[in-house]
Amino acid sequence: MSQISAVxxxxxxxxxxxxxxxxxxxxxxxxxxxxxxxxxxxxKYGDRWMxxxxxxxxxxxxxxxxxxxxxxxxxxxxxxxxxxxxxxxALIQFAEKLKQNDIKVALVTNNMDVFNEITIPVKQLDRTxxxxxxxxxxxxxxxxxxxxxFDIAREKxxxxxxxxxxxxxxxxxxxxxxxxxxxxIYQYSNQAxxxxxxxDFVPSFK
Numbered sequence: 001m002s003q004i005s006a007v008x009x010x011x012x013x014x015x016x017x018x019x020x021x022x023x024x025x026x027x028x029x030x031x032x033x034x035x036x037x038x039x040x041x042x043x044k045y046g047d048r049w050m051x052x053x054x055x056x057x058x059x060x061x062x063x064x065x066x067x068x069x070x071x072x073x074x075x076x077x078x079x080x081x082x083x084x085x086x087x088x089x090a091l092i093q094f095a096e097k098l099k100q101n102d103i104k105v106a107l108v109t110n111n112m113d114v115f116n117e118i119t120i121p122v123k124q125l126d127r128t129x130x131x132x133x134x135x136x137x138x139x140x141x142x143x144x145x146x147x148x149x150f151d152i153a154r155e156k157x158x159x160x161x162x163x164x165x166x167x168x169x170x171x172x173x174x175x176x177x178x179x180x181x182x183x184x185i186y187q188y189s190n191q192a193x194x195x196x197x198x199x200d201f202v203p204s205f206k
Contacts, residue, residue, distance in 0.1 A: 012111070
């Protein structure tokens with residue numbers, strides 16, 4: 001722990017595993033399937049959304065135009081669903097414990113406008129993470145420009161290099177990019193393994 005001065009946390013797949021538009025599946029399975037294929041699948045509207053090229057209302061108009069579902073319903077489902085997404089309370093506690101040990105924490109995420117508008121204030125993420133770097137604000141995903149988003153976070157924390165920074169992320173790709181920059185990584189896969197590691201990393205964490 002003494003060699004780590006800052007920890008970058010991922011959001012999707014680490015702090016949260018819930019999905020947008022999940023409430024559509026029971027009554028509108030074909031719409032949910034279209035979203036899976038075209039927003040978060042092959043055509044990657046989702047990537048462009050996370051780069052700030054679309055707002056959530058524009059994305060919902062695209063979905064409505066392709067599937068015939070009500071645009072107003074999509075807005076309501078998305079906003080309500082984002083508000084209900086669960087953040088892992090134990091990982092938040094871990095981040096707080098890091099701060100108590102004088103380790104800086106940041107949230108670095110490929111995410112959308114709804115994350116800023118709803119997730120951060122509703123889940124009070126800014127209370128835990130003094131620095132939140134959201135891809136849509138910088139028009140960059142983590143994999144863009146050789147991981148420039150990580151550089152932005154490092155610079156905002158006033159670190160000259162990555163050698164004392166740890167990334168907690170579930171993505172092999174992003175972990176490899178971070179390692180190439182000289183940082184340390186913990187590739188998150190499940191909570192049980194993480195907490196075993198966390199107790200060794202911060203002995204006071206229970």
